Structures are given as structure tokens and as C-alpha cells.
Amino acid sequence: MTSAAPSPPAMPTPLAIVILAAGKGTRMKSDLHKVLHPIAGRPMLEHLLENAAQLAPERQVVVAGHGREQLERELGGRATIALQEPQLGTGHAVAQAKTALEGFSGDVLILYGDVPFVRAQTMRTMLDRLHGGDQPPVVVLGFEPEDALQYGRIIAQGDRIERMVEHKDATPEQRATRLCNSGLMAVRSQDLFALLDRVGNDNAQGEYYLTDIVNVANEDGRTCAVAVTDDSDEVAGINSRGELAQAEARWQHKRRAQAMADGATLIAPETVWFSWDTQLGRDVTVEPNVVFGPGVRVADDVVIHAFSHLEGATLESGVSIGPYARLRPGAVLKKGSRVGNFVEMKQAVLGEGAKANHLTYLGDAEVGAGANIGAGTITCNYDGYFKHKTVIGERAFIGSNSALIAPVRIGADAIVGAGSAVSRDVGDGELRLVRAEQLVKPGWADSFHDAMKKKKAEKSGK
Template structure:
């Protein structure tokens, strides 16, 4: 290994009691993705050789989420951030490189910021520790990083211990740090717990290194939001709002029209091409791709769906995972698709369910059509050929195939294949009884009057 190999240590042992949830704090989603996964996705851009996650209560949930992508160490009891990082030492016993300490509940740290920290670690002055600082609008009671204009740190101090001059310093400590593996754990062994909480604090390694005559340096985050921690439902909601606002701005800058931006919600992996128009109150779940020129109308919900060029969706449409709309196809109000492909130019204008279905090009699916794809135990497919016409209020009982250019008459329940060019009508014979309804109404009125007289 080279000296620039990287290991990340993610602290995720906190109980997250303010969330009041059975779900581990760092697994609460933002834009459809657990906050821990947001953080790891950014870290992966630095190609770390090792990933160690420090866990505590709820460790099984984190291990189930990440599987073999990480090594786990348990912090028990929990005696502070310095103590937490120490738990990673044996997992990195055969590693020689840089160690970057991250927090599972601080999900928005950018990969560029992480890279700036590790690069600064190998600057000409070879700092022992690099600290990520930030300059909030209101420094409040954050710990301060006292540093010169070049980022060389002279002191780290907690707010309660700072004098007026130190409190005037606007550079605050985010908690994120980087150090060479040897320096990190050697300094941690010298951290004491002579404080009100009786805990071992990670920032103390900076002051110990400075006392040894070694330099330490600060890198400043681009924005306060990048290092915001999430500890409550309110902070989770604020983080979601922050993420959505940035995504909307990014989409519009890329040529997407959002009629009412504040009412449109994206997921972490939503892909939308230019010249797409999105009307108010649309939700994109994970796994959605929208091609150029598409129109997504109001109150539609899309998840795991692919929408082709110049397609129209909604209003009030639902595209579930596996839904594919090919070029210039259309689904209208109250249409639901699941594991279904709508061919080029095909349309299902209203009140239709297409599940486990392939619809050929230019086919027309009438109002109220249902593909009956589930028998209570297994799913079955329906195939509808090109230019087929399915009349309104039809039920297609899968497995079934409707041929090219075929017609299914309105109100039919189709249980057998329809060949190319055929017309299929499946209805009960209409029975007419003249005068029957009048006689029925007369009899019922007399009966009701008799019951009333008895009372």
C-alpha cells in the first residue's frame, strides 16, 4: 500500500433517541436513500481501501443495510468520539495510509471536501491532523478552530472553555478529521477524559499534536449545510427540504421546466432530460428516468419507471417499478402500470390497470380495462399486439395474448388468446322483460305503505 491509501471510519454508534424511532437514525431516508448511504456514496468517489463502521444500539440494522461493504466494530460502552474511533484500530491493524473520520448522521459532506482534507494532509508542512471547519451564520455554542489565514491551527477549544477572543473566531469544528493511521491512534492513546462528561473527545488529538510541536491544519467546508448533523425528525425534514431545493435548481438549470418547483419531489437517482415539463404535485420515487420532451402532468407518482421521448403521463397516473413507456406513448388519468411496457404511440387514456403486460405499438387500451395478472399465488403476463383495440371495461385474464390488429369488444372478459385480426366479444346475452321494472316498483311501493300503516 502507498501512503495515500485511504480508510474511512464512520461513527454510527449513537442511539438517536431524539428520533423516537425503531429505525436506526442513520438509516432514515432522505430523497429515498438512507442518510448513511448518501455519505458513503460521496466517500466512494475517493476509492477508500477500507470502510469501518462503528456501531452500537441497532447494529443489526446497519449490518443488514451495508452487508459486506464494510467492517464493523462495536463501541460499548460509549465514551465519546475519541473512544469511538479507537474501536477501529484493530480493524486497520495491517493498513498503512490515511484515516478519514466521518459521521453517519452528517450525510451531505461532498467528495470534493473529503478529498481536500486528505490532500491537505500531504501538504508541505505535513500536518498531523486535518480538521474540517465551517463558518455558520450564527456560531452559537460550537467548538472553535483558532487558525491563521493559511488554515494553520493554533488551538481547538470548546465554546464553554473559550475566552471572548476565541469566541469571536467564526471558524467552527464540524468534528470531521483526517490523519495518517499511525498518528491517529498514537494521539488517541494520549487523550484523557478529565472533563465534565468523563469522555474521550476526538478533537483533543489536535491540541496534543500542537503541544508536541507539530502542525495541524483546517479545511473549510463550502457551506454550513454540508456539515449539518441530523438528530431529530425536524432536522430530517429540514435536510429533505434542503436536498429537494438543490435538486430542483439543478433540474431547471439542466433545461427541465417545473411549473411549481416547490411541489415536485425527486429521489436521489432521478434522471430527467432537457425539455421535460413537470406540472405541480408530482413525486418521483427511486429509479425513474425521463427522456427528452416528456410531459408529466399533475398529481402523478412514478417509481422504478422509464418514460421515453415525447411521452405524456397523467394527470393522476401511477407508474410502478418495471413500467416502461416507449416514445410518444400516453397514459392518462387514473392509469396504473406495473412491470408493463407501453409500445411506441400506444395509449391508455383513463381508468386502467396494466400489470405484467406488454402492449404493442399504436395499440389503444379503453377506459376501465384491467389485466388480471394475479391468481392469489402467481403472476402471469398479458401480451397485446400492435394496433390492437381493447374496448372499455374489458378484463384480460392472464396468461393471455391479444394479437396484432385484434379488437376486444367493450365489456368483454377474455380468458383465451385472440388471434391477429380477430374480434372477440365475451358478454352475457342481454335479456329484455317489458314492463317488469314498472310492476316491481308498484309492488315495492305498496309493500312499503303497508308496513307504514302497521306502525
């Protein structure tokens, strides 16, 4: 007798994401939409979308009101925009996604654009509970803050929700519970809009609360459930500049800890600021007051000295920069190269083992391996209309206080004398001096000083 073939694995349930972002964000006092304010150099909405993307949603809907055009520009077609106008509460906001979700059958995650750090694992926990044995129509994400403040409350037995109540409508006994409503929900698509259609606005605010779909389902004798996060920070909303700064501080604290756990040394961690996409290798040393802008990639065994600022830069192994170095987008430092204090690079490559140790600007430049760039050297890359490139060959030596007027090419092993303004190519192994003839007048300075002292004495005697 042959055994039966194993059953094929169950196909994952299709998922749709609905993000509420229709609020005016008046407490931010900004022309920029609230959910587009950056944390770690990235709009808070993008942080949320990145986490949600780990669940591979089939559809994404952003419910917008004020600032809709800004959201459309940021999203660039990655999500459907549903308009909520006027804003009549969270339940009314989700209802505006109905057209965008027409024909969709699966699970719906309801998130908030100003709650950007909900982990993908937390979202999965909510969805897993939605598919539990009792098949709840709605799963609410709850949390237990130290201070419950004005949060709505979840009245529950175990993980079964008996009632949801907004703070303004809660009794003193209900406010005494510590289990609070984050506002995030997982709902079966076949239930979502049928429940919303039955939600009224007979409450202190006169609004249609999303939380009331739980109460409506309970009245039908169905069981809704709560999933509780163990990290209250991930459901903290951002409504003001102060809360934005607090969210930035929390993000930076976690990122610094991660950098050290991954093998980087931060001499003064609290003074180092990371971007959302900063990549650090092992045995990287970061001294105090270093700022990483977006797009920085740092390999192993790199030293970043104090007060340096990096953005859009790539540092290969063994590189050393700073103190007070500025690396702008397109800066690439090859293995073992070095830039020192007050050196700026943009759209420039510093070859393997090359050095620019002091007071130098390298823009739109390619510097060969082993080259030495003297103090005060600049590449004059912009003519007022166009950018031009400077190419410096391997082992070339550029004397201090030189101006390389692009487009120009300095050959391998060439030497440019200090103080030169080079506007024509220099061949391999050549010496190029571009200086005015020096004029020497012996004794002239002594005569000048004597005359000036005499004139000053005559004036003083009057």
C-alpha cells in the same frame, strides 16, 4: 547530451475512511438506526458512502454500537464494522477502528454517519491540506454558521490551529469566535492512534474527545491546520425527525434547481419531489405535485402531468402520463405512448404509440405498438398464488370495462368488445365478445315503479 527521463508521477496516498455511527440516536425516537433514515429515498449513510467512494478508499470502517445488526445488513460486507461499547466519546469511537486499520499506512478521513452530505471535493481539500508543505498531522474541517449554537470552537491564526475546545468547556471569549468544528478530520495514519492514546477525559462530559488529538499534537510543537468549507449545510448533522425533514428540504431544493438548469421545466418546483437517482432528460415538463420514487429514468420531451407518482419506471421520448398516473417498478413506456388519469402500471411495457387513457390497471403485461386500451380495463394477473402475463398485440383495441384474465394473449389488430371477461387467447384480427345474453322485458320498469309508488302511498296514509 540526452535529457533525463521525466520522473514518474507520484502514486496517490492510500486512503481509509472511518465513519462514526455508534450513537443511539435517541432524539429520532425510532427503532431504525439513525444513519439508516432515508433522505430522497436513500439511507443517509449511503449518501455519505457514495461521496467517499469518489476518492477510492482502500479501507472503510464503520464504528457501530446500538443497532449494529442493522448496519451489517445494510452494508453487506462493504465496510468493516468496529464495535464501540460502551460509548465514551468520539476519540474513544475512533480508537475502536485500530484493529480494522492494522497494517494500513496512508491517510485516514474521519466522517460521521449522520453528516451525510459532505462533498467529495471537500474531502479532497482536507487531504490536499494534509499534504501541504508544513505536513500537518491533523486537518480539521471548520465552518462558520450564522449561529454557532453548541458547536465546539476552533481557535486559529490563519489556518493554523492554536486550540480546539468543546462548547461546554469553552470560555466566553472562546465561544465568541465563529469558526466552529464540524468534527470531520483528515489524519496521517502513523499519527492517529499514537495521538489518541494520549487523549484523556478530564472534561465536563468525562469523555475522550477526538478534537483533543489536535491539542496533543500542538503540545508537541507540531502544526495542525483547519480547512474551511464554504457551505455550512454540508456539515449539518441530523439528530431528530425535524432535522431530517430540514435535510430533505435542502436536498430537494438543490435537486430541483439542478433539474431546471439541466433543461427540465418544473411548473411548481416546490411541489415536485425527487429521489436520489432520478434521471430527467431535456425538455421534460413536470406539472405540480409529482413524486419520483427510486429508479425512474425519463428521456427527452416527456410530459408528466400533475399528481402522478413514479417509481422504478422508464419513460422514453415523447411519452405523456397523467394526471393522477401511478407507475410502479417495471413500468416501461415506449416512445410516444401515453397513460392518462388514474392509470396504474407495474411490470408492464406499453408499446410505441400505445394508449391507456383512463382508469386502467396494467400489471405483468406487454402491450404492442399502437394498441388502444379502453377505460376500466384491467389485466387480472394474480391468481392468489402466482403472477401471470398478458400479451396484447400491435394495434389491438380493448373495449372499455374489460377484464383480461392472465395468462392470455390478444392478437395483433384484434378487438375485444366492451365489458368482456377474456380468459382464452384471441387470434390476430379477431373480434371477441364475452357477455351474458341481454334480457328485455318491455314495460316491466313502468309497472314496477307504479306498484312501488302505490305501496309507499299506502304506508304513508296509515
